Amino acid sequence: MRTGLTAMGAGGEFDRIRALLGSVPGDPRIRVGPGDDGAVIGDLVVSTDLTVEDVHFRRDWLTLEEVGGRAVTVALSDLGAMGAEPIAVLLSLALPDRDRALEAAAALGRGARAAAERAGATLAGGDLTRSPGPLMADVVAVGRTSDPVLRSTARAGDDLWVTGVLGGAAGAVEAWTTGSDPSPELRRRFTEPSPPLTLLRTLRARAGITAALDVSDGLLADAGHLAAASGLRARVETRRVPVDPALAAMGEADATRLALEGGEDYQLLFAAPRDARSSLEAPAVVRITRVGELLPGRGVVRVEPDGREVDVRGGGFDHFAGSAP
Amino acid sequence: MRTGLTAMGAGGEFDRIRALLGSVPGDPRIRVGPGDDGAVIGDLVVSTDLTVEDVHFRRDWLTLEEVGGRAVTVALSDLGAMGAEPIAVLLSLALPDRDRALEAAAALGRGARAAAERAGATLAGGDLTRSPGPLMADVVAVGRTSDPVLRSTARAGDDLWVTGVLGGAAGAVEAWTTGSDPSPELRRRFTEPSPPLTLLRTLRARAGITAALDVSDGLLADAGHLAAASGLRARVETRRVPVDPALAAMGEADATRLALEGGEDYQLLFAAPRDARSSLEAPAVVRITRVGELLPGRGVVRVEPDGREVDVRGGGFDHFAGSAP
Numbered sequence: 001m002r003t004g005l006t007a008m009g010a011g012g013e014f015d016r017i018r019a020l021l022g023s024v025p026g027d028p029r030i031r032v033g034p035g036d037d038g039a040v041i042g043d044l045v046v047s048t049d050l051t052v053e054d055v056h057f058r059r060d061w062l063t064l065e066e067v068g069g070r071a072v073t074v075a076l077s078d079l080g081a082m083g084a085e086p087i088a089v090l091l092s093l094a095l096p097d098r099d100r101a102l103e104a105a106a107a108l109g110r111g112a113r114a115a116a117e118r119a120g121a122t123l124a125g126g127d128l129t130r131s132p133g134p135l136m137a138d139v140v141a142v143g144r145t146s147d148p149v150l151r152s153t154a155r156a157g158d159d160l161w162v163t164g165v166l167g168g169a170a171g172a173v174e175a176w177t178t179g180s181d182p183s184p185e186l187r188r189r190f191t192e193p194s195p196p197l198t199l200l201r202t203l204r205a206r207a208g209i210t211a212a213l214d215v216s217d218g219l220l221a222d223a224g225h226l227a228a229a230s231g232l233r234a235r236v237e238t239r240r241v242p243v244d245p246a247l248a249a250m251g252e253a254d255a256t257r258l259a260l261e262g263g264e265d266y267q268l269l270f271a272a273p274r275d276a277r278s279s280l281e282a283p284a285v286v287r288i289t290r291v292g293e294l295l296p297g298r299g300v301v302r303v304e305p306d307g308r309e310v311d312v313r314g315g316g317f318d319h320f321a322g323s324a325p
Numbered sequence: 326m327r328t329g330l331t332a333m334g335a336g337g338e339f340d341r342i343r344a345l346l347g348s349v350p351g352d353p354r355i356r357v358g359p360g361d362d363g364a365v366i367g368d369l370v371v372s373t374d375l376t377v378e379d380v381h382f383r384r385d386w387l388t389l390e391e392v393g394g395r396a397v398t399v400a401l402s403d404l405g406a407m408g409a410e411p412i413a414v415l416l417s418l419a420l421p422d423r424d425r426a427l428e429a430a431a432a433l434g435r436g437a438r439a440a441a442e443r444a445g446a447t448l449a450g451g452d453l454t455r456s457p458g459p460l461m462a463d464v465v466a467v468g469r470t471s472d473p474v475l476r477s478t479a480r481a482g483d484d485l486w487v488t489g490v491l492g493g494a495a496g497a498v499e500a501w502t503t504g505s506d507p508s509p510e511l512r513r514r515f516t517e518p519s520p521p522l523t524l525l526r527t528l529r530a531r532a533g534i535t536a537a538l539d540v541s542d543g544l545l546a547d548a549g550h551l552a553a554a555s556g557l558r559a560r561v562e563t564r565r566v567p568v569d570p571a572l573a574a575m576g577e578a579d580a581t582r583l584a585l586e587g588g589e590d591y592q593l594l595f596a597a598p599r600d601a602r603s604s605l606e607a608p609a610v611v612r613i614t615r616v617g618e619l620l621p622g623r624g625v626v627r628v629e630p631d632g633r634e635v636d637v638r639g640g641g642f643d644h645f646a647g648s649a650p
Binding site: 027029030033034035036038039041042043044046047048049050052053054055056087088090092093094122123124125126127128129130131132133134136138140142144 | 352354355358359360361363364366367368369371372373374375377378379380381412413415417418419447448449450451452453454455456457458459461463465467469
């Protein structure tokens with residue numbers, strides 16, 4: 001069964017949603033609309049995230065409790081990327097007939113509630129229905145910030161930074177889809193992503209952060225999203241990218257490819273002016289790595305270790321790659 | 326194919342969600358949590374509503390544009406039932422591989438946007454993914470009110486009122502599922518529900534409304550939900566129930582059954598003290614009918630035209646009726 005998780009392709013979810021939803025026609029009640037991680041209404045940020053069985057996960061990869069927890073963590077990651085404090089989570093479930101509905105809902109709910117509580121949010125409602133097909137979960141995350149960090153406000157000359165290490169979640173998926181089992185450490189990268197939910201708020205106090213988003217579609221793809229939203233060109237230096245040490249068992253080329261193109265790590269990618277380097281390079285609880293910069297222009301360029309520059313087309317997870325055009 | 330739409334059963338979605346989500350553990354940031362139409366955070370109401378192909382609709386019943394519009398209208402109905410002003414709608418779509426993804430998303434988005442705009446709300450974001458099974462749409466509706474109307478605050482002795490006429494949407498579904506075509510009027514009851522989104526705010530200015538919800542699962546079932554949330558017993562007088570005139574072609578018994586037990590009409594059911602009768606009975610743009618009352622106790626009782634009282638068990642749409650226990 002095609003999972004889509006490692007499929008690469010041009011275009012991508014983000015651009016399609018923008019095309020679908022268009023721009024907000026000047027509604028003064030809505031500070032930020034389509035195209036960012038969440039909508040901003042007053043001082044609240046609202047984001048919605050769909051998780052679909054056999055697209056985003058498979059039952060033999062993780063337990064229902066892990067599915068619920070992961071769905072919530074991934075949704076909260078959108079809030080973290082806007083610098084918002086998590087408040088509430090709403091969980092909508094469509095449960096297949098083959099499941100014992102109440103048991104499945106309870107397991108998913110347990111995982112969801114635990115993930116919400118770890119982040120300081122409360123599971124505050126939802127919806128529940130049956131599904132004649134796969135299990136689907138939609139998580140609405142609601143957070144608060146008086147000053148959201150957007151994707152669209154980076155400036156030419158800014159550095160690009162990424163938190164944590166990359167490629168682990170995609171490595172686990174690649175193991176599963178090629179018929180092997182990932183190591184327990186690699187498996188956890190997928191089943192229990194750990195987005196730095198409070199980091200952006202902390203960093204902003206000591207450095208000017210100009211723009212941010214979470215790395216869900218892959219570093220190159222998401223660098224492209226940030227650059228496109230800001231009307232800039234992203235330049236990512238391959239040798240700087242923090243490859244997940246849990247990928248050590250595979251060759252360097254494969255590990256680097258996963259770190260550049262694999263999605264689902266839910267680390268932060270953010271832009272900051274050059275003069276913030278010294279404060280961002282100071283020791284921190286979470287690893288922060290400078291991986292590139294933003295320039296006038298458009299698109300994404302990857303700088304190979306030998307200095308060669310390669311234009312990137314797509315490069316990341318496209319939910320519709322391979323489906324009808 | 327079983328659609329579930331006309332299935333009746335004990336229990337019901339509402340009670341299961343409460344069991345799943347439990348109560349909010351005293352989070353002061355959340356004024357209203359699980360169990361009402363939406364969560365209330367500050368002065369914002371957030372609700373989430375799943376629409377699943379072959380559970381909530383079938384492709385041969387309505388166009389994708391109508392699916393998008395209906396999903397949004399149904400979600401906004403939750404806001405209307407809390408007396409909130411609609412602000413924003415977020416639309417998450419899982420699109421089957423057999424659809425041409427962008428065309429389907431565009432049609433769903435067009436319908437969703439038009440429905441949002443009719444209600445004074447803006448389509449402000451969403452999510453998009455593929456589905457290996459049915460089409461699913463989750464709509465997040467965000468509204469504002471400083472004083473939400475809840476389900477749980479009715480008082481013994483209050484009257485029960487309902488807006489509009491009932492049974493039409495279920496009549497359309499019954500026609501389709503028994504192999505005939507509903508009349509155009511009846512079809513519209515299902516494809517274009519018209520919840521009175523602003524009425525509750527208007528009525529509150531001239532009468533004390535103590536509690537409300539929208540009639541999604543059927544009048545008897547939703548009277549039960551309001552009564553249960555308020556710790557009361559609902560008494561519904563069959564002869565008072567406003568049966569949809571579009572059901573005139575069928576026998577009176579069937580039409581009354583659909584008006585009592587059919588769901589999906591998205592009219593308002595609300596409670597008000599007896600001394601509000603004269604002001605509520607004054608002529609209004611929207612028909613308002615007194616259908617019963619709330620008493621000490623629990624459960625729902627239906628009063629037959631001959632005065633006989635019948636205890637109601639279930640009586641409404643249960644998404645899981647017939648599935649594994």
